[in-house]
Amino acid sequence: MHFVDGMAAMVLLLGARLARRLLYEGQANRLTRSGKRTLLYGAGENGRSLVHRFKSDAYLDTNVVGYIDDDPTKCDLVIQGVPVLGTREVLQHVIEKFNISQVIVSISNVSGQTLRELVMATRPFNIKPRVIQPTSDRNRQQIEIYREVELQDLLNRIPIQVDLSSVSEMLRGRVVLITGAGGSIGSELARQIAVHEPSRLLLLDSSEFNLYEVDRELRLSTHDVQRIVPLLVDLKDQDSLRHVIQEYKPEVVLHAAAYKHVHLVEANPCSAVINNIGGTKNLLELCRESKVDTFVMISTDKAVNPAGVMGATKRVCELMVTATAIETGRRYVSVRFGNVLGSSGSLIPLLKKQIKTGGPVTVTHPDMTRFFMLIPEAVSLVLKAATIAKPGDINVLKMGEPVRILDIARSLIALMGRTENDVPIVFTGLRPGEKMFEELYLRGDELQTEHPDILTLPNGDSPLASSKDEMELLSTSVDLMLKEAEAGSPKTLKVLNELVKSTYIPSPDERKDNGQLRIHQ
Numbered sequence: 001m002h003f004v005d006g007m008a009a010m011v012l013l014l015g016a017r018l019a020r021r022l023l024y025e026g027q028a029n030r031l032t033r034s035g036k037r038t039l040l041y042g043a044g045e046n047g048r049s050l051v052h053r054f055k056s057d058a059y060l061d062t063n064v065v066g067y068i069d070d071d072p073t074k075c076d077l078v079i080q081g082v083p084v085l086g087t088r089e090v091l092q093h094v095i096e097k098f099n100i101s102q103v104i105v106s107i108s109n110v111s112g113q114t115l116r117e118l119v120m121a122t123r124p125f126n127i128k129p130r131v132i133q134p135t136s137d138r139n140r141q142q143i144e145i146y147r148e149v150e151l152q153d154l155l156n157r158i159p160i161q162v163d164l165s166s167v168s169e170m171l172r173g174r175v176v177l178i179t180g181a182g183g184s185i186g187s188e189l190a191r192q193i194a195v196h197e198p199s200r201l202l203l204l205d206s207s208e209f210n211l212y213e214v215d216r217e218l219r220l221s222t223h224d225v226q227r228i229v230p231l232l233v234d235l236k237d238q239d240s241l242r243h244v245i246q247e248y249k250p251e252v253v254l255h256a257a258a259y260k261h262v263h264l265v266e267a268n269p270c271s272a273v274i275n276n277i278g279g280t281k282n283l284l285e286l287c288r289e290s291k292v293d294t295f296v297m298i299s300t301d302k303a304v305n306p307a308g309v310m311g312a313t314k315r316v317c318e319l320m321v322t323a324t325a326i327e328t329g330r331r332y333v334s335v336r337f338g339n340v341l342g343s344s345g346s347l348i349p350l351l352k353k354q355i356k357t358g359g360p361v362t363v364t365h366p367d368m369t370r371f372f373m374l375i376p377e378a379v380s381l382v383l384k385a386a387t388i389a390k391p392g393d394i395n396v397l398k399m400g401e402p403v404r405i406l407d408i409a410r411s412l413i414a415l416m417g418r419t420e421n422d423v424p425i426v427f428t429g430l431r432p433g434e435k436m437f438e439e440l441y442l443r444g445d446e447l448q449t450e451h452p453d454i455l456t457l458p459n460g461d462s463p464l465a466s467s468k469d470e471m472e473l474l475s476t477s478v479d480l481m482l483k484e485a486e487a488g489s490p491k492t493l494k495v496l497n498e499l500v501k502s503t504y505i506p507s508p509d510e511r512k513d514n515g516q517l518r519i520h521q
Helices: 002-033 045-056 088-097 112-125 165-171 184-195 208-221 238-248 262-267 269-289 309-328 347-356 375-388 405-415 468-486 491-502
Strands: 036-041 062-068 102-105 130-136 142-148 175-179 200-205 228-232 252-255 294-300 331-337 339-341 361-363 372-374 394-397 425-427 454-457
Touching: 036 045, 036 088, 045 062, 062 088, 088 112, 102 112, 112 405, 165 375, 175 184, 175 238, 184 200, 184 208, 184 252, 184 375, 200 208, 200 238, 208 228, 238 269, 252 269, 252 375, 262 269, 262 309, 269 294, 269 309, 269 468, 269 491, 294 309, 294 375, 309 331, 309 468, 309 491, 331 375, 347 361, 347 405, 361 405, 372 375, 375 394, 375 454, 405 425, 468 491
Parallel strands: 036 062, 036 102, 102 130, 175 200, 175 252, 200 228, 252 294, 294 331, 331 394, 339 372, 361 425
Antiparallel strands: 130 142, 394 454
């Protein structure tokens, strides 16, 4: 009798749970069928997880109609009750045929090129693709949710892994000076360096507002505010700079201060020479006198075969850093990289502003390309490069594949919910000092380092290390150039052009006349 009662109770309990589940799943299926008609790009593990989640959570109001997957062997398969409808080539046909209202990219770390193509393919249907991203639930279990595509997704690279143990060893307990600390690169350097607990972090900038912003941010995020020292100093003011060096005795210097906007520098070449070259010269001389151990200058891809004043001044700064390293034997190095997303006054904010105001969006040329990198990624590689470089080297960060500016503009227009009918694109032609294609390398035979994304040019790819005459030429030319610039003389550019050409080593297959070097005179 007890056995029969027990069996009956178990059947009733199981039946109640089964009925409840059937009722819930029935309700979920009814809601799901009436939800947003959704297409998943990617029929892998992430796609299957999303389907399961949408089916089990009716309140997401999502009806997964099918998958799109670039693996042709998956076509016509049915995965978790959802068919694979084809590859990316039939995406637009599938959207139209099945009345799709939402596309979710269910692939982790999808390439920027793929996302740009998806954005352009879905734009005629007024659909903005979403991408999955990891997050945590209350039980700290990893689940996948989705969000709108952002610009940085369109320029996505394979994530770079940086072992920062050697960086901590270089920075912890030492006095670190950052010039241009209020700028985009300088402020990110400050954030990342603060984590490694230097004994003092000296933030130097000539802009009061920028210095105020980064100082305030670090004081809010740093427990020991006494370590943060804001210094409102211009590198061109050698006396004030000398006071800073003598007072705080920095051991590591990261030099990010410079005039960098190509068209402004091109219009004000003498000011650029005085600021970029003169400021670097002042800093190097004082660091040499005070025996600063490590000096890292932030350089640019525009220093390669420079077409304008900005790139040429940075190339001369690279040469001065190499020369100081050769003279002192200390780790004085340059790190060169391309454009970074989100830097102040850069291309992307300008394009966004133009799109918001209805255009036109101005693009130099349909085929113009640029390298792009995220600021935190670039800065972590800069710090890593500082630990592996030898005195006088130029380290070059691998920037991935160059991206067409036109593709970025079109993708941004689509992401912001507009079309080219609403926001026209106008081609303006090259401005003085601009290049169609940026380069990161001088010779093409750069050496690999211990980090796969950092290359090196020993001795800055210059003849300085093997020729005392070249060292004297550099010193004499810099002094003459600064003298001419302070007088506002047009001879400034002549000296600059001759110096850059005389210290440039062409690769074997380049034109004999070094035609790439075309600084305006």
